[in-house]
Each structure stands twice: as structure tokens, then as C-alpha cells.
Amino acid sequence: MRSVQPAELTACDREPIHILGTLQPHGFLLALEGPDLRIVQASANLPDQPGCPADEAHGRPLHAVVPEIGAAITGVLTDQLGHDGAAYLGTLTLATGTGPRAYDLAAHRSGALTILEFEESAGEGGAAGSLDSLYPRLRAFIEALHGATKVEALCALLAADIRQLTGFDRALVYRFDRDWNGTVVAEDGNGVLPSYLDLRWPASDIPAQARELYRRNRLRIIPDAAYEPVPILPLMTPSTGEPLDLSQSVLRSVSPVHVEYMRNMGTMASMSVSILVEGVLWGLISCHNKTARRVPLQTRNACDILTQTFALQLAAKERGALSEQRLALGAIQARLLAFMAEEENFVEGFLKHPEDVLALTDAGGAAIVTGQRCHLMGRTPSERQVRGVYEWLSAQHGGEAVHVTDALGEEYPPARTIADTASGLLAISISEKYASYVLWFRPEVVQTVRWGGDPTKATSKDPAGGPDRLHPRKSFETWKETVQGRSLPWSVPEVDTAKDLRAAVLGIVLRRAEELAALTEELQRSNKELEAFSYSVSHDLRAPFRHIVGYAELLRSREGEKFSERGRRYVDTIIEAAFSAGTLVDNLLTFSQMGRNALNRISCDMNQLVEDVRRKMIRDIPLERAIRWQVGPLGRAQADPVMMRLVIENLLSNAIKYTRGRPEAVIEVVREADRDGEAVFCVRDNGVGFDMAYVSKLFGVFQRLHRVEEFEGTGIGLANVRRIVERHGGQVWAEGVLGRGATFHFTLPIR
Known part of the structure; x- marks a missing residue:
């Protein structure tokens, strides 16, 4: 050679x-x-x-x-x-x-x-020659394939039959992974050559252009690695001036690197048959012999038929397994969609059924994350760490509908510290406009991989200073590597189901948006009617009430001495009732306008707002009343200062009113622990309190839990509080105990 x-x-x-x-x-x-x-x-x-x-x-x-x-x-x-x-x-x-x-x-x-x-033509050499003699073996092989239930059994059958047909010392079934590393998944041998079963080989052993030739030309044989290559003359095709493309050639010479690789492996003859599943290179049948060996063409053709039959059965089994998984995941998805459809906010359908959310992708943990909220399910990193993943996704993969990785730490280095819960990530974007995601996490699975030699040593330095030399493997001794920071890979049905779920969620959101658009149109019509009603109230009701109050007061001042005591009491009652009715009309107008006025959000100093309202109210409090104010540090919040002043006025005036009769009234205004990007405030008093059985009525229009004879009011103040807070995107709720006071909470966005 x-x-x-x-x-x-x-x-x-x-x-x-x-x-x-x-x-x-x-x-x-x-x-x-x-x-x-x-x-x-x-x-x-x-x-x-x-x-x-x-x-x-x-x-x-x-x-x-x-x-x-x-x-x-x-x-x-x-x-x-x-x-x-x-x-x-x-x-x-x-x-x-x-x-x-x-x-x-x-x-x-x-x-x-x-x-x-x-x-x-090769001599028979003990191997089967004609197709007539090969037919019984082909038929037996096909029958055995149908009986095999698992892919591993199919591969073992193929390796055994190929070796018996060809007489090689060893036949391997070699499968590529998604990174084009190969693993020997089945083997049959006579003991002359060492076993390579379960060993992995790096992608560099079969580079990309070699894989492409394996895909295009299924059968390759090298009868004697010590051959002397025969040149083609002339080297260039006369009509094109280009070298001859031998991609489909049966006799094509192989790379010198491959010849040296075979010598290092201790084999002098080899044959390979490509395993193509739906046109994609799934793996190879790789046969080796310690000495030179020719295999007749008819036998090689039989091997090709066996392999193609195997590939068809393999594709059918893999499709069947994927179909079963898709059906199971589809049932889970259907349940989740039903749960979401039942809820006003589809996110609640997720949160109330965490088992199905995790089962949908066979994940260990999940999270639903938006700019404001972060809901965790199962075994996940902390909320702060999940927010870090969310911010990285938004910045680096914001345009992607789905992002999948089983090695999150390689893409996002901070995730290496959370490998025990989040080595794998499957994320779907659930909004076309905002950064909102459903995230599924898988924990790290530490594996020991057995390589057929050190996979990292593929090049050597040229002592003469030339380019690095990519040399063939010299050692095939088992080399073990511990692989960390990776989860089990996400299967195609799992990823597809997540994509389908995303499409369904976006469909639900779109349908809700259409419903909201129709509702908005109806509300706009109602608002116009309400504005007309407000105008009518302001002109047609307020004027008569002012006239009643005015003429009644004139009657009392000018004709009062002519009235009896009972008559004067009747006139006072008329004045008081008309004044209350006018106040009620004014409050109703304020309530209706509150929903139409534009919000002017700024960063408000909440302590300053409370202090301004408190000072204004102190002027109207009788001197004999003792009130102890406890106002803590309230910080800042995003709010409309005019509207927020009205909220504080209502809550503080209620606290002053309902602590009337206490030897010392205690009114407390504090900021509680923030939650989900919101500031939580509370106003607490030691007044008469209320029965929690009626708490649902507390914030309704005209709803009162105390008689007018005990405490004055129109029943609109707390309705205004709720309307203003909800317009800010917050919530309001109350707690009370009869005779021991009440506490009112409300939230405002921090950002």
C-alpha cells in the first residue's frame, strides 16, 4: 500500500x-x-x-x-x-x-x-451466493422482525443475520444521536474481534460529508484495507474540467484517514449498509473482519434488502410509539383546555390542575411567568431564579414561539446552579404582544457514557508549524465520561403538544379579546347613556333639592315663630332629608365619573398623601375626641394622586366615623409585605367592626352594614374605593370583627 x-x-x-x-x-x-x-x-x-x-x-x-x-x-x-x-x-x-x-x-x-x-465476481467463499439460496434466510428474518416488540430486539436480529450472511467476524448496528455521535446498540461476533456493544463514538469519527455519502450510497465495501488505489485517467473530465463525482460509485476509493482508522482498529476488511428511516440517516450496519474478505454482490444485495426491510419495520414501530405518546398527551391537553375554558382567567385552569400541567410534558416542575406574576408548580427553582430564566428568554429568544433545550446551563450559564431542578427547559410564549411564558423544567440526569476511546483527542500539532492534523483514532480502549448538566431530552410529541397548547391558549385569548371588544362596544353605548343620565341628574335633580333646602330654611327663619314645636321639627326634617338627597346625588355623580376619568399615573409618595388627608380631617374632628394615629413608612406606588387621595379620604373618614364612642380611637396606616410586584397597604381601626358574613356587600353601591341612625353616610364611599383601586390594576378587601374594629387592604402596582 x-x-x-x-x-x-x-x-x-x-x-x-x-x-x-x-x-x-x-x-x-x-x-x-x-x-x-x-x-x-x-x-x-x-x-x-x-x-x-x-x-x-x-x-x-x-x-x-x-x-x-x-x-x-x-x-x-x-x-x-x-x-x-x-x-x-x-x-x-x-x-x-x-x-x-x-x-x-x-x-x-x-x-x-x-x-x-x-x-x-467474488468466489462463494462459504457465503451464500444466489438469491435462491438466500431466500429462506430472508423470509425467516422478515418473520422474526414482525415478532420483535422492541427496537433493541430488531437491531439484535439484524446484526445476527447480516453477520451470518456475510461471514464477517463482527457485525454492529450503529445508531446516530441528534448530535451525530454514534452508539453501538446491537452486535453479533465470533470472538475474533473485541466487543464494542454500548460504546459511543464521537461525530468526528464519521464527519458530515461522509454521512452524506452514506445517505446517498447505501452499500460500501472495502475488501482489503491494504489495497493500492487505482487512479482515474484523465483526472479531470475533458468536457467539464472538473474531477469525476464518485458519490454513487461501488468501487470508489476511501479516504486515507479511513484506511488508517481501519488499521488502528485491527480490521482489514469492512462493509457498511446505511439505515435510512424516511430518507434520514438513522444509523449503519458496520461489518468488520480481521483479514481481507470479499463478499459477493448477491449477498450484499441481500443485506441491503434485509436492512431496508428492517428500516420499514423500525419506522413503523417508532411511529407507533410516537402515536401512542401523542394520544396520551392529547388526552391530557384536552382536559387542560376544558379546565381553562371553565375559568374567567385561563391561567386559573393551569394553577388548579398542576398534575396535568406537569404530565403534559413529563416535567418535574412548571411556571407561568408574566411581567407581573410568577406562579410555580411542582419542583422548580426559586421565584427569583425562574425570573432570571424568564428575563433571559425574553431578551435572547423573545421572537420564538417555542424554545427547547436539555442543557439549559450551556445556553444560560447562571442555570448551572439550578441543574438539580432545571437542566432541561421547554418554554412556550402565550402572548403575541407581551413577554408571557409557560415554562416546564426537567432535573439533571447524571450519566456515565462509555466512549470507544477519548472523544476529545482528535487533532495533533504539526511540529513543522503547519495546520493541525485531524488524525484517525489510534486507541479504541473504553474511555468513560460523566455527563452532567443535562436532562432527559424532550420528545417530539412532547414538544408538539406544547406547541398545540400554545396555539389553543392564543385562540382562547383571541376569543376573549373578541368578546371583550364586543363588551367594550356595549359599554361605550351604556356610558353615553350614563353621561346623559348624569347630565339630567345634575340639572334636573340637584336644582329641586337646593330649592327645597333654600325655601325650607327661609320658612324656618321668617315664619318659624308662628310654628309649633312640632311644626319646626317637621321643617328641620325636610331640610335634613333634602340635604342628604343632594349629597347622595353628588356622590352618585362622582362614582359615575370615576370610571371615565383618565388615569394620570405617577410615582406617589404615599406618606405625603396620607398626611395631607389627615391634616384636612383633623380640622373637622371635635376637640373632645382622642385619636391616636399610627402611620408607618408607606414608600411609593404608581397611582393617580387625585384618585388616590379620594381612596385615602374615604378609608380614613370611615375609620374616624366608626371609632366614634371609643375612649381612644386608634387608626393605623401601614404597608405590608409586597407581593407579585404589588405594594399592599392597610388601614386598621378599633371601631365597631362588622360581621364577616356580610363582607361581600361591603363594597357595593348603597350597601350599608349599620343603620343611618347610628352612623351617617350614603353607602357609596367604599364602592368608589374599589372602583379606583381596580382601575389601577389592584385589589381591595376587608376583614372585621364586631366590636373590635375593621381592616381594609388595597394593592397598587410598584412599577
Whole structure:
């Protein structure tokens, strides 16, 4: 064998192995052009033919150089040949200068050229020869495939049958993962070569361009790794000036790197059959022999049939498994959608059924995160850490509907500290406008991977200062690596179900948006009617009440001495009732306007607002009343100061009113612990309190829990409080105990 030069082993992963320009020597090749199949290139080992020496073949038609080629084969070469692989044309005996020789013919297209290859027929060598003798084994194999229930059993059957058919020392089923590392998932051997079962091989062992050739050309054989490559002459095709593309060639020479790889492995012969599942390279059947070994064409074709049958059964089983998983996940998704449809806010459908949310993607934990809220379910990182993931997603992957990774720490380094709960992430965006996500987390699964040699040592330095040399593997001893920071990968059905859920959620949101749009239109119409009503109230009701109060007071001042005591009491009652009615009308107008006035949100100093309101109220409090004020640090909140002043006025005036009669009134205003991006305030008093059984009526219009004779009021103040707080995006609630006081809470956004 010729020596391998270092330059040939440089950048193996970029080597154009389909245009090396050489063949293996167990056959010869002719490149034919035009309708007369004129020979434009030939391998240097083209044998002499009677009446046509090899050195005179170039430029002559095929039938003049190889008269044994009949009309049937010529017809195939000119009319019936495709571009999807080599077509085997049968066996032909040639009268060469050294005597008759049998050749197996294969042909394929290479651009405008027809490539015809003559492979020397191999002896039987103990292996099955004709398809008649192979048929019983093929039939038994297909029956066994149907009986196998798992992929592992299918692979084991294939390895055993391929080795028995070919007689190789070892047959492996080699499966690629998504990163193109390969793992030996099944093996059959006679003990001559070491076992590689369960070992993994790095993607660099079979670089991208080699994988593409495996995909395009299913069968490859190297009978003797010590072969001397045979050049193709001329090297460049005369009509194109380009080297001959041998991607579909049966005899194509292999890369020098691959030959050295075989020697380092201790094998002198190899054969591979590509396993294609739905057109994608799933893996390889890789056969090895310690010594040189030829396998007849018929046997190789049988191996190809076995492998294609295996691939069909494999695809069916994988599709079946995926379909079962999709059905199971679809049932969970349907339940979740039903739960969401029942809730006013679809998020509640998630929060009330965490088991289904986690089962939907087989996750350990989940979170629903928006700019304001963060809801956690199952086993997750802390809220602060989840918010960090959310902010990274929003900044780096904001335009993506779905983001999937089983190694979050590699993409987002801070996640390395939360690997125990969040090594894997599946995220869906549930808003087209805002950064809102459903996040599913998977914990780290620490694995020990057995490599067939150290996967990191693929290059060596050139001492002469040239480029680094990508060398073939020299050691195949088991090398163990502990893989951390990775979760179990997310399956295709899990990701697809998450995508479907996202589409359904967006559909629910869109439908709600349409309903809200219709409701808004109705509200706008109602608001116009309300404005007309408000105008009518302000002009038609307030004026009569003012007249009643005014004339009643005139009657009392000018004619009062003529009235009896009872008559004067009647006039006072008229004045008081008319005044109360006028106040009620004024409060109703304020309540109706509160929903229409625009919010002018600014950062408000809540202590200053409370102090301003308190000072104003103190002026109207009788001097004999004792009130102790306890106002804590309230900080700042985003609010409309005018509206917020009205909230504080209502709450403080209620506290002053309902503590009347206490020897010392205690009124407390404090800020409680913030929650979910909101500030929580509370106003507490030691007044008469209320019965919690009626708390639902407290914030309604005209709803009062005390008689007018005990405490004055119109029943609109707390309704105004609730309306203002809710317009700010907050909430309001109350707690009370009869005779021991009441506490009113309200929230405001911090940002």
C-alpha cells in the first residue's frame, strides 16, 4: 500500500472524499458520454481487450472496447438509468488479455456522464451466493422482525443475520444521536474481534460529508484495507474540467484517514449498509473482519434488502410509539383546555390542575411567568431564579414561539446552579404582544457514557508549524465520561403538544379579546347613556333639592315663630332629608365619573398623601375626641394622586366615623409585605367592626352594614374605593370583627 502523506490527513472533516479520483483495485471503471457512450475517462487498471489495448480506449464508443456488452445493457445505459444510486446490471464475462474474467456490472449517472463499473465476481467463499439460496434466510428474518416488540430486539436480529450472511467476524448496528455521535446498540461476533456493544463514538469519527455519502450510497465495501488505489485517467473530465463525482460509485476509493482508522482498529476488511428511516440517516450496519474478505454482490444485495426491510419495520414501530405518546398527551391537553375554558382567567385552569400541567410534558416542575406574576408548580427553582430564566428568554429568544433545550446551563450559564431542578427547559410564549411564558423544567440526569476511546483527542500539532492534523483514532480502549448538566431530552410529541397548547391558549385569548371588544362596544353605548343620565341628574335633580333646602330654611327663619314645636321639627326634617338627597346625588355623580376619568399615573409618595388627608380631617374632628394615629413608612406606588387621595379620604373618614364612642380611637396606616410586584397597604381601626358574613356587600353601591341612625353616610364611599383601586390594576378587601374594629387592604402596582 502507498504511504499516507500528512497533507492528506489534514482537515479530514472537510476532505472531498467523493472526488478523490481513485478506485479500489477489485474492478475497473469507465466514464461514458453522449448517445454513443463514448469513453472519456477510465481507471488505470482497464484490462486489454482483444483487438483493443487499454491505452487506445479513450474516445472510442463502449461497444468497440467491450464488445460483450449487449443491446439490453446498452438500452439501460442510454434510456433507463436514474440519478438515485447504482443499478446492478448482472454478471458479464470478458475476454481479457489474461483470460476470461467474470464481472458484476453496476451503472449510475454522474451529471451528464454515465458511469459503468466492472467489479470482479467474488468466489462463494462459504457465503451464500444466489438469491435462491438466500431466500429462506430472508423470509425467516422478515418473520422474526414482525415478532420483535422492541427496537433493541430488531437491531439484535439484524446484526445476527447480516453477520451470518456475510461471514464477517463482527457485525454492529450503529445508531446516530441528534448530535451525530454514534452508539453501538446491537452486535453479533465470533470472538475474533473485541466487543464494542454500548460504546459511543464521537461525530468526528464519521464527519458530515461522509454521512452524506452514506445517505446517498447505501452499500460500501472495502475488501482489503491494504489495497493500492487505482487512479482515474484523465483526472479531470475533458468536457467539464472538473474531477469525476464518485458519490454513487461501488468501487470508489476511501479516504486515507479511513484506511488508517481501519488499521488502528485491527480490521482489514469492512462493509457498511446505511439505515435510512424516511430518507434520514438513522444509523449503519458496520461489518468488520480481521483479514481481507470479499463478499459477493448477491449477498450484499441481500443485506441491503434485509436492512431496508428492517428500516420499514423500525419506522413503523417508532411511529407507533410516537402515536401512542401523542394520544396520551392529547388526552391530557384536552382536559387542560376544558379546565381553562371553565375559568374567567385561563391561567386559573393551569394553577388548579398542576398534575396535568406537569404530565403534559413529563416535567418535574412548571411556571407561568408574566411581567407581573410568577406562579410555580411542582419542583422548580426559586421565584427569583425562574425570573432570571424568564428575563433571559425574553431578551435572547423573545421572537420564538417555542424554545427547547436539555442543557439549559450551556445556553444560560447562571442555570448551572439550578441543574438539580432545571437542566432541561421547554418554554412556550402565550402572548403575541407581551413577554408571557409557560415554562416546564426537567432535573439533571447524571450519566456515565462509555466512549470507544477519548472523544476529545482528535487533532495533533504539526511540529513543522503547519495546520493541525485531524488524525484517525489510534486507541479504541473504553474511555468513560460523566455527563452532567443535562436532562432527559424532550420528545417530539412532547414538544408538539406544547406547541398545540400554545396555539389553543392564543385562540382562547383571541376569543376573549373578541368578546371583550364586543363588551367594550356595549359599554361605550351604556356610558353615553350614563353621561346623559348624569347630565339630567345634575340639572334636573340637584336644582329641586337646593330649592327645597333654600325655601325650607327661609320658612324656618321668617315664619318659624308662628310654628309649633312640632311644626319646626317637621321643617328641620325636610331640610335634613333634602340635604342628604343632594349629597347622595353628588356622590352618585362622582362614582359615575370615576370610571371615565383618565388615569394620570405617577410615582406617589404615599406618606405625603396620607398626611395631607389627615391634616384636612383633623380640622373637622371635635376637640373632645382622642385619636391616636399610627402611620408607618408607606414608600411609593404608581397611582393617580387625585384618585388616590379620594381612596385615602374615604378609608380614613370611615375609620374616624366608626371609632366614634371609643375612649381612644386608634387608626393605623401601614404597608405590608409586597407581593407579585404589588405594594399592599392597610388601614386598621378599633371601631365597631362588622360581621364577616356580610363582607361581600361591603363594597357595593348603597350597601350599608349599620343603620343611618347610628352612623351617617350614603353607602357609596367604599364602592368608589374599589372602583379606583381596580382601575389601577389592584385589589381591595376587608376583614372585621364586631366590636373590635375593621381592616381594609388595597394593592397598587410598584412599577
